[in-house]
Amino acid sequence: MQYLIAFLVGGTICALAQLVLDHTKLAPPHVLVGLTVLGAILSGFGIYEPFVKFAGAGALIPVCGFGNAIATGMLQEVKRLGWEGLFTGAFEITGLGVTAAVVFGSVIALVSKPKD
Amino acid sequence: MDPQQKAKQEAYQKLVKEHSPKPNAWKHVMWAFLIGGAICVLGQLMLDIFTKLERTETEAAAATLAAMIFLGAVATGLGFYDDLAEIGGAGTAVPITGFANTVVAAAMEFRREGIILGMGSKMFVIAGPVLVFGILSGFIVTLIRALLTGLF
Amino acid sequence: MAEKRIGQQTIILSNPPRIISHHCTVGPMEGRGPLAKYFDDILDDDLLGQTTPEKAELAILEQTINKTLNKKSLFVQDIQFYIAGDLLNQIISANFSARSIDTSFLGIYSACSTFTQGVGLGAILIDGGYADKVLSATSSHYQTAERQFRYPIELNVKRKPTNQHTVTGAGAVVLASDGDGPKITSVTFGKVIDLGIKDVNDMGSAMAPAAIDTLTQHLKDTGRTVGDYDLILTGDLSRQGKKMFTILAKDAGLSLGEKHQDAGVMIYSPQQPVGAGGSGCACSAVVTIGYVFKEMVQGKYSRVLIIATGALTNALTFQQGESIPGIAHAIVIEV
Numbered sequence A: 001m002q003y004l005i006a007f008l009v010g011g012t013i014c015a016l017a018q019l020v021l022d023h024t025k026l027a028p029p030h031v032l033v034g035l036t037v038l039g040a041i042l043s044g045f046g047i048y049e050p051f052v053k054f055a056g057a058g059a060l061i062p063v064c065g066f067g068n069a070i071a072t073g074m075l076q077e078v079k080r081l082g083w084e085g086l087f088t089g090a091f092e093i094t095g096l097g098v099t100a101a102v103v104f105g106s107v108i109a110l111v112s113k114p115k116d
Numbered sequence B: 001m002d003p004q005q006k007a008k009q010e011a012y013q014k015l016v017k018e019h020s021p022k023p024n025a026w027k028h029v030m031w032a033f034l035i036g037g038a039i040c041v042l043g044q045l046m047l048d049i050f051t052k053l054e055r056t057e058t059e060a061a062a063a064t065l066a067a068m069i070f071l072g073a074v075a076t077g078l079g080f081y082d083d084l085a086e087i088g089g090a091g092t093a094v095p096i097t098g099f100a101n102t103v104v105a106a107a108m109e110f111r112r113e114g115i116i117l118g119m120g121s122k123m124f125v126i127a128g129p130v131l132v133f134g135i136l137s138g139f140i141v142t143l144i145r146a147l148l149t150g151l152f
Numbered sequence C: 001m002a003e004k005r006i007g008q009q010t011i012i013l014s015n016p017p018r019i020i021s022h023h024c025t026v027g028p029m030e031g032r033g034p035l036a037k038y039f040d041d042i043l044d045d046d047l048l049g050q051t052t053p054e055k056a057e058l059a060i061l062e063q064t065i066n067k068t069l070n071k072k073s074l075f076v077q078d079i080q081f082y083i084a085g086d087l088l089n090q091i092i093s094a095n096f097s098a099r100s101i102d103t104s105f106l107g108i109y110s111a112c113s114t115f116t117q118g119v120g121l122g123a124i125l126i127d128g129g130y131a132d133k134v135l136s137a138t139s140s141h142y143q144t145a146e147r148q149f150r151y152p153i154e155l156n157v158k159r160k161p162t163n164q165h166t167v168t169g170a171g172a173v174v175l176a177s178d179g180d181g182p183k184i185t186s187v188t189f190g191k192v193i194d195l196g197i198k199d200v201n202d203m204g205s206a207m208a209p210a211a212i213d214t215l216t217q218h219l220k221d222t223g224r225t226v227g228d229y230d231l232i233l234t235g236d237l238s239r240q241g242k243k244m245f246t247i248l249a250k251d252a253g254l255s256l257g258e259k260h261q262d263a264g265v266m267i268y269s270p271q272q273p274v275g276a277g278g279s280g281c282a283c284s285a286v287v288t289i290g291y292v293f294k295e296m297v298q299g300k301y302s303r304v305l306i307i308a309t310g311a312l313t314n315a316l317t318f319q320q321g322e323s324i325p326g327i328a329h330a331i332v333i334e335v
Helices: A002-023 A028-044 A048-055 A064-081 A090-111 B003-019 B025-053 B057-077 B081-088 B096-113 B115-122 B128-148 C053-071 C089-100 C114-127 C142-149 C203-222 C238-251 C281-297
Strands: C010-012 C018-026 C081-086 C104-107 C133-140 C164-166 C169-176 C183-188 C231-235 C260-262 C277-279 C303-311 C326-334
Touching: A002 A028, A002 A048, A002 B025, A028 A048, A028 A064, A028 B128, A048 A064, A064 A090, A064 B096, A064 B128, A090 B057, A090 B096, A090 B128, B003 C238, B025 B057, B025 B081, B057 B081, B057 B096, B081 B096, B096 B115, C010 C203, C018 C053, C018 C183, C018 C281, C053 C081, C053 C089, C053 C133, C053 C142, C053 C169, C081 C089, C081 C114, C089 C104, C089 C133, C114 C133, C114 C169, C114 C183, C114 C281, C114 C303, C114 C326, C133 C142, C133 C281, C142 C164, C169 C281, C183 C203, C203 C238, C203 C303, C203 C326, C231 C238, C231 C281, C238 C260, C238 C277, C281 C303, C281 C326
Parallel strands: C081 C104, C081 C133, C164 C277, C231 C260, C231 C303
Antiparallel strands: C010 C183, C018 C169, C133 C169, C183 C326, C303 C326
């Protein structure tokens, strides 16, 4: 069941993004930024967490999950440290993703070349 | 601009708009749905596996993201992810594997201009805006929430 | 009034220069297209064993030039001018290629219409008595153009149906005051036409008005009609641009019918993943050298009008919201 929900929710987010790409002048980076910001805002209102509980990977894997992770990390750190948390929290959870992308990206760039 | 030229431009732009190919909307959206959904199912599978292995939900989610980024990176390195994107469109761009793809594709592309000035400085050329605006919007909503709930 | 000019923009070459040698090279993608049998060389590896695509484009250009000269046992010393251009910043492929060609060099740029601009200028130099032999060449490469104008190669971007695919390849010709080969009989250099198209994913529509302007001006200047040509080949308008060109031609009262072909449409088959078709400096060059010249020798065509088209944009101006002006240069080739 959880797999079906993940499929439907994740697929729907991607389908909506495709609709926006096809019917507006927006380029992919615009849409990715929009989804990330949306995720952060929904997270700030406390809506994204129940959404993750419901949809699992369907909410975590799309890039709005990344915006949620930034805002969630900030809130955690604010609760722990006070205002300093606003500045330490962005990479609390997402640091892993960014680091993974940098490490894997560097290794692959050293061994693999772009192909046609 | 003189009015005659302006009228000519407007007429031509209207003509181009009328004759632009209409993207096969339902086909595009269906493929984005199927491929995006499938990547999320793969993520769910990882999440279930890591939930059994890790102690907390947060750790399981973190491990899942790392694994998905690894998969996206490898698929990019093998030259396979951009071919998948030609079918899947947003279905490949929106999941976290697409984020990995933007970083890895830029790293591969600019590696030729050197490790530091090429790969190093251009790795986030596509992913940069996502980080910048993710952080800015996260900062603002968290600030507002902290002020409203009296966390300071 | 200069005696070799007629009308507003057309130059008549009274001692028409001959194309005595020519050669074209294409990449693997073009080699899988419907014109494969016409191309002189088809590469298996679009990087030609080089470490960067920029080096590969240069190597393809140099190899094409060498083969053009070797075919007719010509030497660089025989050439008085080398005219070349490409798509990259500061036409770097052309500039680098001129390092090994020990003669006067003219670097030119008019985006994908560089081929006819170069051949047209070379023909004028010869007709005017300023040179006996001129070498003209141009190149483009999918990977170098992609990274300069668009996104990294491996990035997950879905092509829009109006996007064009830059042709990997190069074409070179040697023009001479005497010898055998098709002759260039007139040249019409185009005006820059900007009808305010800003969509970088639809260069074809941006260039079509320039192509129509050059065509109508050429016909007006020469007093000819479409019927005087066996083939009118536009350069890299591709499917979308060809559609707009056909509509504009109809508005101008021209019925082109089967006489009009577009190099960007011809070079790939509709099944290939290339969006609306081909583009790039090499597109009109390889289709003209590969297809048109060979068919002229076979007797299929005897008088052809080549109108190569260029979109004059760069990677910064479109982000700044500027429109994309178009240009088109025409040459008439006869056997």
